[in-house]
Amino acid sequence: MKPDHEQRNSSDGNPPADGQVPGAPPVPDAVTRDAVMPDAAMPAGAVLDAVCRSVVRLSGTTAHPPSRIRMQDGQITVEVEWPDPAALSRPAPAAGAPVAAPESDAAPAGDGEALDYVRAPMVGTFYHASSPDAPPYVCVGDVVAPGQPVGVLEAMKLMSTITAEVGGRVTEVLAPNGQPVEFDQQLIALEPVDAEAGAGADPVAVREPAAVSGPSR
Amino acid sequence: MxxxxxxxxxxxxxxxxRVARTCREMGIRTVAVYSTADRDSAVVRFADQAVHIGAPPAKGSYLNVPAVIEAALQTGAQAIHPGYGFLSEDPDFAEICEAHDIVFIGPPPQVMQQxxxxxxxxxxxxxAGLPVLPGSMDALTSPAEAKELARQVGYPVILKAVAGGGGRGxxxxxxxDDLRLAYNETRAHARAVFGDDRLYLERFVDDARHIEVQVLCDRHGNAVHLGERDCSVQRRHQKLIEEAPATGLPQELREAMLTAAVHGATAVGFVGAGTFEFVVTPDDRFYLMEINCRLQVExxxxxxxxxxxxxxxxxTVAAGLPLSFRQSDITLRGVxxxxxxxxENPDNEFSPTPGLLSEFVPPGGPFxxxxxxxxxxxxVGPDYDSLLAKAAVWAPDREQALARMDRALSEFRVSGPGVHTTLGFLxxxxxxxxxxxxxxxxxxxxxxxxxxxxxxGDTSKESAPVG
Incomplete structure (x- = not known):
């Protein structure tokens, strides 16, 4: 992971499974009161709810909203990234960033809620990353904060960084990489994330477990 | 090909x-660019391709050079026709086109600059020997200088923006007594409209005729005129009615103006279509007012x-071809x-009246x-000028042409909530x-x-929204 992004996981310093002896069962004692461990007895929905509560708590631990939350079901992994003010212009995601999450069988993103769009500020060529070798600024499923870079627009050989005006979760990257775009064209669709995240209120609205899964690391 | x-x-x-139509006749693929306000415009529908380049204010769209250039590059356009207004007389834009291997359909940037x-x-x-009205040969530097010059030239005088055009500024x-105030106001206006507050001054001629000469020049040293136009019917220095040829000009005077225009064009290495605007005084003398490096509205x-x-x-000239005719091939026929x-509302100082057109039926018929x-x-939006349509007629003589125009205007139906037109006034x-x-x-x-x-009593009735 990028060193300039704070990462935590749900067990507050107790990484699940990864560092343990293969095949060793989870040790209940090691679970802090804030943490959630998978439990065969727990229905999937309850696990997810518990994970969400953890995420909400974690995301409220700093003044800035997280720039990115990644969850993995099964051997639960939760990653929360906060934007580093000094690194706002640098690409955020690490290699192996999640590809488009399968959403087909998931509840419609932002069900009933209007999507926000990052739009092209002018005619130009839209790029997903800062350079051909760099990873894309954002991927589907990422949560972006207002002001966070989400792409680059080239017009007359001038590169300008495109930032999200509002925060939200990326549900679709509409404009392909390296393609010409027109003024005001929709580039990235964002669904609103619960503004009360971190206030200890209801869990963040998340998709069904299947959709939450990112690639295993 | x-x-x-x-x-x-x-x-x-x-x-x-109008430009897109000729392109299509020539077998040229057309690309329209449009602002958000023009997304449903006629040219967007007509063109082979259309690119959304910016927000309604012209600065964000039709004057947005990077956006226009990008649109040209994206669509593979080899040339840009700038029309009139907007970027049509911007030498920087012409230069940027050249730098991107796009042909600017107009004079060379240096000529436009000059x-x-x-x-x-x-x-x-x-x-170059063309007659100009007495006045400044350089931009004015102060109201005091303007005042001194006006004294030498004699009142009335006209203050004009160095970067002006289209009757504005x-x-x-x-x-x-009025000079200082007019100087400051015109300067502020010029700064706001043209981004250049320099002014110059020349003698103003009351009751003059505005006569202009159309010239065409190619890159091979050929220069011709296409006769003159009379554009004397103006309000606030904006033309309302134009005609060709100019009736009643002494033949010698007419010939002298046509020759002067071609001579002036050749002297500066003009390429493309241009217009030499002259003022003709009541005692039949003519003076050059300005030269427009673009297609003219009229x-x-x-x-x-x-x-x-x-x-x-x-x-064709922009593509480097020679003109397809010589001066002797050009004959003027009819009026x-x-x-x-x-x-616009003529009863309210011709102020623009934006609004939705519920009815729009242009005239037809012969010629x-x-x-x-x-x-x-x-x-009809508030962001652009108020020109709705240009009705033009041809007839063998002026009398028939005027009758035909009146007939055409009588057919014209334009109405909409809050919309007024100049039809009745015309x-x-x-x-x-x-x-x-x-x-x-x-x-x-x-x-x-x-x-x-x-x-x-008369006028209020006649100039109600023309139906």
Whole structure:
């Protein structure tokens, strides 16, 4: 992971499974009161709810909203990234960033809620990353904060960084990489994330477990 | 094989459509660019491709050079036709086009640079031997300098923006007492509109005729004129009715103006279509006012009497081809008149009246040409000029042409909530004894407005939204 992004996981310093002896069962004692461990007895929905509560708590631990939350079901992994003010212009995601999450069988993103769009500020060529070798600024499923870079627009050989005006979760990257775009064209669709995240209120609205899964690391 | 395979039209409204039409006739693929306000415009529907380049204010769209260039690069346009207004006389834009291997359909940037500075153009043309009105040979530096110069030249004088054009950024001053205020106001206006507050001054001629000469030049040293146009019917220095040829000009005077225009064009290495605007005094003397490096709004009247498609010539000349005719091949036939139908209220100082057109039926019939982008349901927006349509007619003589124009305007149906037009005013102007007798000058509209305010019972009825 990028060193300039704070990462935590749900067990507050107790990484699940990864560092343990293969095949060793989870040790209940090691679970802090804030943490959630998978439990065969727990229905999937309850696990997810518990994970969400953890995420909400974690995301409220700093003044800035997280720039990115990644969850993995099964051997639960939760990653929360906060934007580093000094690194706002640098690409955020690490290699192996999640590809488009399968959403087909998931509840419609932002069900009933209007999507926000990052739009092209002018005619130009839209790029997903800062350079051909760099990873894309954002991927589907990422949560972006207002002001966070989400792409680059080239017009007359001038590169300008495109930032999200509002925060939200990326549900679709509409404009392909390296393609010409027109003024005001929709580039990235964002669904609103619960503004009360971190206030200890209801869990963040998340998709069904299947959709939450990112690639295993 | 067309001269260009794709041309981008960096304009809007009727002129963008007019250019696109000629392109299609030439087998050229057309690309329209549009602002958000023009997304349903006629040229967007007509063009082979359209690119959304910016927000409604022209600065974000039609004056947005990177956006226009990007649109050209994306669509593979080999040339850009700038129409009139917007970027059409911007030498920087022409240069940027060149730098991107896009042909700018207009004069070379250096020529536009020289002639775009109206004060510099005056002295340049004076050196070339063209008559110019007494006045400044450089931009003014202070109100005091303006005052001293005005004293030498004699009142009335006219203050004009060095970067001006299209009848904007000018003020007539009739006495020394008014000069300072007019200087400061015109300067502020010029700064706001043209981003350049430099002014120059020349003698103002009351009751003059505004006569202009259309020239065409290629890159092979050929330069011709396509005759003259009379554009004396103006309000606030904006033309309302234009005709070709100019009736009643002494033949010698006419010949001298045509020759002067071609000479001036050759002297600066002009390429493309240009217009030399002259003022003709009541005692039949002529002086150069300015040179426009672009297609003129009123070019249809010249096309009608010459049979030459000026846009077509602009495009072939830009592609490097020689003009397809010599001066001796050009013959003028009959009389053409054009009326500008604007969405304006003549009873309220010709203020623009934006609104949705619920009805728009242009005239038809023999020898009537209507250049317009309007249609029923078209929203006349507040962001651009108020020109709705140009109605032009041709007839063998002036009498028939005026009758035909009146007939055409009587057919024109335009209405919508809050929308007024100049239709009624145009018809009254056509019927005015001075215009009928071709004795009209630039003072006609002012005189008519004064006459009409004397008997306002009549006018309020006539100039209600024209249906």
């Amino acid at each position: 067309p001269v260009f395979s794709t041309v981008l039209i960096a304009n809007r409204g009727e002129i963008a459509l 002639l775009g500075d109206k004060a510099a153009a005056r002295s340049l043309m004076a050196q 000018m003020a007539v001053v009739r006495s020394a 070019h249809p009247v010249t096309e009608l009497v010459t049979g030459i498609d000026i846009v077509r010539e602009q495009i 053409a008149v054009e009326c500008r139908v604007n969405a 009537v040409r209507v250049d317009t982008h309007a249609y029923p349901g078209w929203p 018809r009254r102007t056509l019927a005015h004894p001075l215009f009928q007798a071709a004795l009209h000058t630039t003072g006609l509209v002012g005189a008519m407005t004064a006459e009409e305010s004397d008997r306002d």
